[in-house]
Amino acid sequence: EIAQQRAMDRTDQEIITKTIEEGVETAWDRFALQQPQCGFGQLGVCCNNCAMGPCRIDPFGGKTSRGVCGADVDTIVARNLLDDLCVGAAAHSDHGREVVEVLLETAEGKAQGYQITDVEKLTVLAKEYGIKTDGRDPKDVAKDLAIGILEEFGTVKNRLQLSERAPEPTREIWKKAGVMPRSIDREIVEAMHRIHMGVDADYVNILLHAMRTSLSDGWGGSMAATECSDILFGTPTPITSITNLATLSKDKVNIVLHGHNPLLSQIIVNTAEDAELKRLAEEKGAKGINLVGMCCTGNELLMRSGIPIAGSFLDQELAIATGAVEAMIVDYQCIFPSVPATASCYHTKVITTSSKAKIIGASYMEFNPENAVDTAKSIIKLAIENFPNRNPDRVRIPERPMKLMAGFSEETIRKALGGSYKALIDAIVAGTIKGCVGIVGCNNPRIKQDYGHITLAKELIKRNILVVETGCSAIACGKAGLLVPEAASLAGEGLASVCKLLGIPPVLHMGSCVDCSRILVLAANIAKELGVGIGDLPIGGAAPEWYSQKAVSIGTYFVSSGVYTVLGIPPKIFGSSNVLNLLADGLKGITNSAFAVEPDPVKAADLLEAEINRKRKALNI
Ligand code: BF8
Known part of the structure; x- marks a missing residue:
């Protein structure tokens, strides 16, 4: 079945099937239409920087070993x-x-x-x-x-x-x-x-x-x-909520908050409590207003306000395809430019709000902090007024949302441990917890949605390695039921005992992608307590399903900070063995960390475990 090949989650599969039945195009369809993708581009050997080009280097060592300007393959990659x-x-x-x-x-x-x-x-x-x-x-x-x-x-x-x-x-x-x-x-x-x-x-x-x-x-x-x-x-503290496409409501006005910056979405959350808006929703035949998050702005709202999160990157079209979304409000980043086209198959209104990110076919309602509440009200009103246009015959909302726990800021983790990292360090020294891995990043239609995140997280916790997550990775594991304290039963004995003692899940949701900075602070504070550098800690990073340029930056600051990082999707550098060797090997002599590429999440867990053991050994633990 196509839906099962495309996504792990039951609710995603249900709606993928609906898109196929209704002929609604998704990223998976466009990905298939793009095959075969350009091999030069994939290797990073194509340069389109100036008007003498585009140039491409022959990866097999033919005559075109330099671009018109003379740049060789290492420079170009x-x-x-x-x-x-x-x-x-x-x-x-x-x-x-x-x-x-x-x-x-x-x-x-x-x-x-x-x-x-x-x-x-x-x-x-x-x-x-x-x-x-x-x-x-x-x-x-x-x-x-x-x-x-x-x-x-x-x-x-x-x-x-x-x-x-x-x-x-x-x-x-x-x-x-x-x-x-x-x-x-x-x-x-x-x-x-x-x-x-x-x-x-x-x-x-x-x-x-x-x-x-x-x-x-x-x-x-x-x-x-x-x-x-x-x-x-507010700095996040532990909070429970729900996730997957079943967070959409059958009888309320559904508003999907998609994008990244909490500046507008949090004001919408605060404003939706307004009695006048609730009354208007009832007037239009709805039982209230249901706000759900998507992608990183969803993570921001989940972390601080417990707003349900409908899904991650590859769920944006699926949410619309339930036929139950009155409005999708976006700011910027990771928004498919085709979202208004998807929305045009239903009654959904797409509302862009940033002057930096307009999309033809969407309604533009400019957001400014000076009148944030007024704008939020107008946006919510627009969504409410769209409720009568919902066609019940086209609606399918999956059953059973999944519970999850989020809100693990660095401060919260530190406080839960008693104000310092001593207890965690003791557990690591004793081997009860072997180490810690940050799994981050996106979905990518190259890989079955969430398979990389879930499989890697499960493998690591089984091996007594604590997992912290951000971005779409955290949403993937949330949908799979790994972000609840009961998931400790899937962890190794040592990690499970610590989770049970503290009442926490073995996979901790630390926030949105910019909140990877929380992971840096966590690592820095542990290292400082031990009197070592971040590169000495038994920790690792992974981006099993990354797609975005932002993930390139995150992976590189992880490695540059000393965190060995495994990528599940190959970066476009395989055209240059020099670049590849430097990133996968040469850096070890500088930062005591490197990049690795491993599409199989079980093998990625092996690599991360080996690295954690290497660092444990160097610390004499
Ligand atoms: O910043 S994990 S798909 S939503 S880029 Fe985008 Fe990737 Fe999701 Fe958040 Ni991050």
């Missing part, structure tokens, strides 16, 4: 990789910038519906930035902090304050390798400069800058997004 990475870093960091800007506007009293929610976190950050807090109004502190963080984006100070959270031995490595990030925008702009024809032609030099650019994302733009979102909306 490395440059293409840096290009992807800096796009991803830009996406995370520009999202981060918007959050910091709203923090500033909130402090100045210019933003509607926002407040300083987590004063404790504000104080912690202010201290890091050398801002006085004693006896000061939190708004004044927030103003100074927001300006301090905005300066991280591009200044003359050439020093990224947040990156100083990394342990000293890790920072020493960055210093020696010359990859210490200087500022967020600067690294991205410099990356683009280096990619221009006739600038950087040394693949090692290009890749070192790729590392620096990724660090300015993980320890800069993404971290700023996470920290300032926490200050505005």
